[in-house]
């Protein structure tokens with residue numbers, strides 16, 4: 001693993017430091033758990049039927065926290081968790097500088113796209129774009145020298161053009177079913193998205209010995225699924 005093969009002077013030889021892994025609740029969780037299990041990290045109880053936010057595992061020093069996907073980079077960057085799993089869309093939108101991204105977990109694969117109504121023509125003048133990915137959208141259009149007005153939404157972006165709120169949306173597209181069901185079509189491709197393992201800067205320094213084998217076991221589990 002290039003860039004990870006160093007040992008900090010601060011690192012203790014103790015392999016039993018506490019380690020917290022932040023997991024995105026929602027659609028990523030059920031694909032994440034089998035990968036963790038392959039790395040021998042197993043929650044002590046059923047995450048899906050519990051109202052708990054923090055879970056013990058089969059290792060007394062490893063805990064899992066289950067939080068909103070968009071909060072994972074925040075926890076990991078600020079050391080509230082040592083590592084985490086989050087979609088590339090969330091990571092790009094968050095724009096974290098203090099996160100290492102050592103592994104593509106190859107789950108929740110989809111694309112970020114610009115979409116609009118099937119019969120929408122060219123937009124005259126400034127275009128209005130509805131999205132929850134405000135930073136990604138700004139950057140995508142700015143790179144092309146296109147000026148857009150952005151309306152921030154928190155979900156159901158596909159509704160915005162139907163209701164006349166926006167000319168376009170920027171959202172996740174997987175099967176395309178949601179676009180089709182609402183009379184929208186994909187128009188421009190922004191980027192490929194999958195879920196990534198992220199590790200905080202402090203954790204990488206202080207807990208490298210502990211984290212490295214977990215990354216390797218997760219990588220092997222990802223390869224085995226291909």
Ligand code: ADP
Nearest residue numbers: 026027028069087088089090108109110172174
């Ligand atoms: P949220 O409530 O924030 O939308 P989700 O659980 O729906 O969280 O999505 C978590 C992550 O899964 C997203 O950040 C994205 O990377 C990926 N994702 C979202 N929608 C889809 C989809 N329809 N198909 C595949 N992956 C998706």
Ligand code: PRP
Nearest residue numbers: 155156171172173174175176177178179
């Ligand atoms: C996601 C995304 C799209 C849809 C795309 O929504 O925001 O609406 O999935 O998938 P498709 O191309 O296979 O139809 P999600 O179900 O996560 O709803 P939410 O994030 O708005 O709550």
Ligand code: MG
Nearest residue numbers: 026027155172
């Ligand atoms: Mg969603």
